[in-house]
Amino acid sequence: MTDTTPPDWRDTVFLPKTDFPMKAGLAQKEPAILERWAKLGLYDRLRKQRQGRERFILHDGPPYANGDIHMGHAMNKVLKDIIVRSQSLMGKDAPYVPGWDCHGLPIEWKVEEAYRAKKLDKDQVPVAQFRAECRAYAEKWVAVQRAQFERLGVMGDWEDPYLTMKYEAEAAIVGELLKFAESGQLYRGAKPVMWSPVEKTALAEAEVEYEDVVSTQIDVAFEIVEAPNAPELVGAHAVIWTTTPWTIPVNQALAYGPEIEYKRINLSFDIERDLSDGSPELHAWMASVDFFRENSFLIATDLIDTFAARVLASLKRAVEWGAAVTLDDVYTLWTGKGSQLAGAVARHPMHHLGGFFAKPRPFLAGDFVTTDAGTGLVHMAPDHGEDDFLLCKANGIDPVFAVDGAGMYRDDWLWLGGQGSVINKKFVSAEGPICTDLRAAGALLAASDDFAHSYPHSWRSKAKVIFRATPQWFIPMDRSANSDHPGDGRSAEIGSRSEAWEPAARPHPNPSPEGEGLKGNGATLREIALDAIEHTRWVPERSKNRINAMVSQRPDWVISRQRAWGVPIALYVDRKTGAYLNDPAVNARIVDAFKAGGADAWFAADHQALLGPGYNAADYDVITDILDVWFDSGSTHAFVIEARYGEGVRANLYLEGSDQHRGWFQSSLLESAGTRGRAPYDAVLTHGFALDGNGRKMSKSLGNVVDPLKVIGESGADILRMWVASVDYFEDVRIGKEVLNTTSDAYRKLRNTFRYLLGALDGFEEAEKVAPKDMPELERYVLHLLGNLDMELKAAADAFEFNRYLRLLTDFANEDLSAFYFDIRKDSLYCDAPTDIKRRSARTVFDILFHALVRYAAPILCFTAEEVWQARYPSEDGSVHFLEWPELPGLPGDDAVSTSWADVRALRAQVTEAIEPLRREKIVRSSLEAEVAVPRAPLKPEALAEVFIVAKVTTGANTAPIAVTRTDFHKCGRCWRLLPEVTEDLSLCARCEEVVGA
Template sequence: MTSRNSDGRSENEAAGESAARDYSSTLFLPQTDFPMRAGLPQREPELLARWERIDLYGQQRKEGEGRPRFVLHDGPPYANGNIHIGHALNKILKDVVVRSQGALGHDSNYVPGWDCHGLPIEWKIEEQYRAKGKNKDEVPVVEFRQECRAFAEGWIDVQRAEFKRLGVEGDWSHPYVTMSYDAEAQIAREIVKFASNGLLYRGSKPVMWSVVERTALAEAEVEYHDHTSTTIYVKFPVTGYRESDATAGGLPKGLKPASEADDIHLFPSYEGASVVIWTTTPWTIPGNRAIAFSKDVTYAVYEVTEAPADNWAKVGEHFILADKLAGEVFKAARVTGWERRKEVDPTHLVCAHPLAGVEGTKGYFDFPVPVVAGDFVTEETGTGFVHIAPGHGADDFNLYIAERLGEVPHTVGPDGRYYDHVPLFAGHRVMDDKGKDGDANDAVIKALAAADKLIARGRLKHQYPHSWRSKAPVIFRNTPQWFIAMDKDIAAADGSSTKGDTLRARALGGIAGVDWVPASGENRITGMIENRPDWVVSRQRAWGVPIAVFVKDRGDGTVEILRDEQVNRRIADAFAAEGADAWYKEGAARRFLGNDYDANEWTKVDDILDVWFDSGSTHAFTLEVRADLKVNRAFTGGPDRVMYLEGSDQHRGWFHSSLLESCGTRGRPPYDVVLTHGFVLDEQGRKMSKSVGNVVAPQEVIKSSGADILRLWVCASDYSDDLRIGPEILKTTVETYRKLRNTLRWLLGSLHHYREAERIAYADMPALERMVLHRLVELDATVREAYAAFDFKRVNAALTAFMTSELSAFYFDVRKDALYCDPISSVTRRACLTVLDEVFNRLVVWLAPILPFTAEETWLSRFPSETGSVHLVTFPETPAKWRDDVLADEWRKIRLVRRVVLGALEVERAAKRIGSSLEAAPVIHVTDPNLFTAVSAVDLAEVCITSDAHLVPDEGPSGAFRLPDVPGVAVVAAKAVGEKCARSWKISPLVGTDPEFPDVTPRDAMALRELAAARRAAE
């Protein structure tokens, strides 16, 4: 595109109109090789190659020596596929942080990392096996693990290239990976620390279990999606009540028949009453062992008085229900008439299992089902009662154990099938290998209906946990797993402990000392830590770091962990030399136990660690051991800081596991600052999906527009919320970039004529130049504060507005005449060039973290260098003396008046009464005394880019042009008087007064003489 002045002339026209007199060569027009068209897709790889050639990263480390450190510890992405737009957002934000902190004067370092263990990679290898007809179980575990390692290595190389293409600067030659031998050794040491401080234990609890993946999952590995479940209302016949809450042998004692239960408000005639429960998981009924109620809910016995003959709920039946839910229950059960008989206190009730006595059950279900109070029971949905299957839910388990009601049953195996010992249902599947509902629900419902214990069924669409890898629903099942205790006092090396010094307490205390960006992150993670259960850290898979401990069965269902420093050292040393594969090699137990322990007595634990434990331990094998990442204080206080930066989902992921791991082993969080960003959606706010066709791939954006466009989009967005991207948004971003680039290009072209020897001192500058320097002071504060607060949107908005509205649309426009046409000696011209130099030296450095490629290209265009880079420059200091608030306010008033003048000229131009603004000599009527004083101090013709201007202190004629929001100003757009200068195009009565140059103004004649003298002197 051709740049145009406000007077309507193109710069080429300005240069060429008087070609006959050769005045074009006398104009100081911008000269630069910096292209108008960016060509970023081609130029950016060249700059990447240059940065590698000059070892930019190494130079940055040398420049940063001795400065306070700011370390951005990389949350490791998974090495199992090409990067997506979410990866791009994350890495760009990290790079902007690192570059800006370096420019702020820190030794700001970034070492990329990768998560390499766990199910996603293992799952890919299994898929390859299935495609080839291979059986994973027939492949030696070490061989399988080596295939997983090779798979991860391949994707690390792919992702590394894609991340670097985004312009991310870091130690790409020496990243950290969780599968490196030193990392695996340290991860093993970290879990042993939990064994040593007493927090690691094996227990049998219900955990989220993926039938598809055959492993336990942590909350961080689960996402919630809509799922349609079968719902049932089930009768539990009342059989008696508990005389006392005391228990014997784990079972309620002192049972009385319902006919004698006067103190539970049941008349003898209601001895056939049933407690009714509602559940969305019919398959858990065989695991039922109790019923929960709420002490805050009112219950009563209801009698069915009207119902269809073929109904499950029959006339004459008595149901115990919450009063507020009774109507909904009867509606679901197709009961058309009912009566409330009497209020009931369920506190001591005992029921029978609905399948008790059923033929073929062999007495399996013939046990009492006590009714106990649970604080999680509500009257929002269901019946007001919750059936308790302690092997299939955390609340169920905790209540059952707290009430000491007996042993937790095991009913469902790892493949989702009922165990063989469960009568009626053995072999039926809750879920199949593909995550689809099995036949268990139907089998249970049919059995309940046959036993006359069902009163209604239905369907419910609700949020349900799914594995975030296989995307299949999970189940809760009781299974032996390894846990890290949240509420147990942490033991010191000598075995002593401090009351209340628990992992939960440490983590909550540590959260308060961290800067959370945005601040809402603190409340979010606090709530998660306050309410989380013990951390299940074991997985029943093959690819990962094992829980490298030996155990001995105590005979009571618990195990003793071997605590021996020599054994632990042998394990860690072997891992450091051979990797964690050493644990799975033949003879490993004898090798590590040595001659001190009997390998037949001590069992090697082959479960692997939760991958979140791996990534939660990364601080231990990066920040604490790498010289380039170490900080010089114990993570809190002091000038050095460590930041973790990831998506907001990592409050339950990496931020969470890192906090627990570090607090459990070091007593403090591993980070000082935690920044979170949202997710990327399409332009309509929808989640991206290949099936919908709304996916924006960063590779495609880079290919068509360049990485700097992606970076500008990131920094123009509010990353604290979900971000949107799509064709229209990118189109707007490209247009914004074009304007910024044109500003930089004009700066470079104009500075071609700058000479340091012609620099003008601040005190000698015109008011307009001093006003621009004032704005640099303000911007310097804004940019520094915003970068320090990681508010990149504010930086981007401030710089974009300054470059487009204040520089290009105002200052450059006003000063083009002086820059192009003034004599060499002109103070105005020299002052403008001095200011442009100051603007350039700050603007390009301020922009560098956001647009690293464009800033580098711009910088090198002015300061060519074999090894130099804008990314080695810190933000320059801006003299405080440049600040002049009074002057800035005066120019605010001047620009108000200018806006009215430009509006009047636009009307004249539209009516074709004038062509360019230089044909005008407006009469400006100003009644506001403050405005009049301000505009009286400047050359209004110069400011408004007209050939002349006249200021009048009155209201002006009624037909004058006015703007409603600028009262007291009226403009009459009169035409300029005189001849047109052949060099500057200004219309002036002075044209022709210089005999030597009769077709130009005296100003232009002086410029021509000085230029001729300078050329003669140069010859």
């Protein structure tokens, strides 16, 4: 019996072979790859390999060591790692030294929380013990975060990171402080600063966030007792409006606008009710109404209506039938300019208490007074406002420090002594003790607990902050180094409020032509910093405007904090003169003591030994205030960059979130500008924040937090890394389940590209290679595309635009390779003879593509690229991350090839579209069964048939559309192409017969 079963040619087809799995299993594989890198000593070996090369230093901004990492940390660290790896790929020596901020409020607050949980008072604990617990807490979280950052694939000097609490770092920080002291860029002054009554310390602007609140607003009457330029006002009541009632007990003056028009008015009310038989409360209310009938009030003309409305609303709320009260009329008794108030004096509503409250309250001209809100008169409490402080200081009125660090009035204060806290809503409410006493004194004209506005809160405790005058240390913005002239009196870190100080923008000085700073030329710190901004590359460029505006308008830098954990302001202050000791020899001994024992050495020091024989310790106060933690991190360039790479070396790049324009970017700039006359960086990159999938800020209360550790545990770090590279991180970005699913899909496609290349290159040897000049046009075209990709990827990497970089890479892999080149050449790869020039050319191009793509992907997909490389070149001693940017073969004169093949691809897309209806109608099952007539032929018909993957191509009229029909050709049993030479289905075509016969 004759066997009619067709021959099985599968064993003769050269199908791709690889053990590289389609399923990634990243969560399981990546830890093993990390272990291998650690065993290999990848980072240290890379440093040795790159020694002597051009250096690229990305300086790590230190996160706080106080908790597990969040998505913002992950995004930041991955982006840094991508940039560092890309610079290394480009052949540079790109070290990365990770660091941590170990001092300051975030860590101190966590240790305090532990004390509060045990009902213990931190202030009762010895300073040495408390500092030791803070150090231990920081050490614990440094270890935790280090492991988490490493798990992200971040490559760096994890064996020797920088910590601001290391002894050498603390010594460097105090050394930088003493540089400011020696150059005269340091002073102590009592000025209002942001103060947290909960944490009992001054706060930097970067430690403050603004939230919407509802506060008490009050109108208070100050009786005028003298008015030399307007005697008609004596006996009238000047009315002030404030949203901080707790500042009234510290009032010392009233401010007016010289050009504002004011009126002395009387208010008349109608009461549609019989009041002859009322309760005591009703009679008290009537006394209030009578007060308005019997007295007159000084108000800015433009604000009379809003003042009257507040008064009427307050009267209505005071009794159940308040709707029966209406304003009858407003009578004008006097009109004049604010300038006529010069020399006028009022008395405090609580003047009957004597002492401080009996002193006259002068009227002072203030150019900050407006008629935007209130009454056009502003009460001045120099302890609690920037405008207040400056105006009163100019008129010989100093702060009185009535409110202590906990927000309580000090015990000896005549009014409300020992009471508070001033941020307690009940204490400052319309029914609280302040308003109650003012009401009893006949001075509270209106009060309501309904004023909605934005108010500063501590970023850490979430509690309200206040503006409080305390003795603090400052670095002046507008005083040149070694100048005997004081700055302009601006205090530090003052935020906004309803009567806030708004400094005028300073003009930028002409930037120094060499970009090497203005230090030594009598320039101020502000001028040096602005000049440095001009000579720094800002990415994106618009971020330059933000930091320029901040530095142009910022106040003096308050660098002192009333804390226990941090680097102390190691100064000695003469008890007689109040001047700090400025002796380089003493300063050198201080720095040496810090090197030996860290900052703790200051608190246990033999200060006479540090001062030396030339001074008597009894003559000096030892300062124990703690340095602002932003000064710590602002000094890192000194003990990380310069200490490791040489004096004068600066970072190529700083990279952090956009909030660091007021934080680390600025503190680093000011510190370096003050000590070196220039910025510590050449370029600054700003990224946005990570939001949830709906564009909302992540918060535990909303339940929308995307945990990077969970993402890594489920999907792998490379998915997270690919997400970071895929988004426009110069803006705020979204991450959620849908976004990560999209990223995973893109990852799988790229992974399959590598899998295909590995399979196609099975058994590839050097002898098989073909020179580009001898290759078919299609191969030369693909190499031309690769060359273009190479140039664009370099440009994207130089611009730090890795979303563009990744998009270029994935588009090339998906569109140019998988959907085009691989699709066309799989026939040659599977069925041509191993010696065939076309197949050898294709495999040569595959090899070039492999070496290029695996390198291009390595900065982003660091684990996958290593897996791919080891799949082809297994070695205990090798790594893809030792490689440098690929050297591609030159292809001169191939622009024409590129142009013609662009036409071919466009026609191919039209042919594919024309075949699709026949597929849907099942006239053809695949394009191989189709014959196509095209209006033009950029290649020979046989070549076009191969490119279109069809049975036959013919050329029609130039104007005719593409026509598709089913072919009558038979199918080759080996390559499955339908060709005229195949006499019956499943017999072999000439090519396959030759290959099989061979």
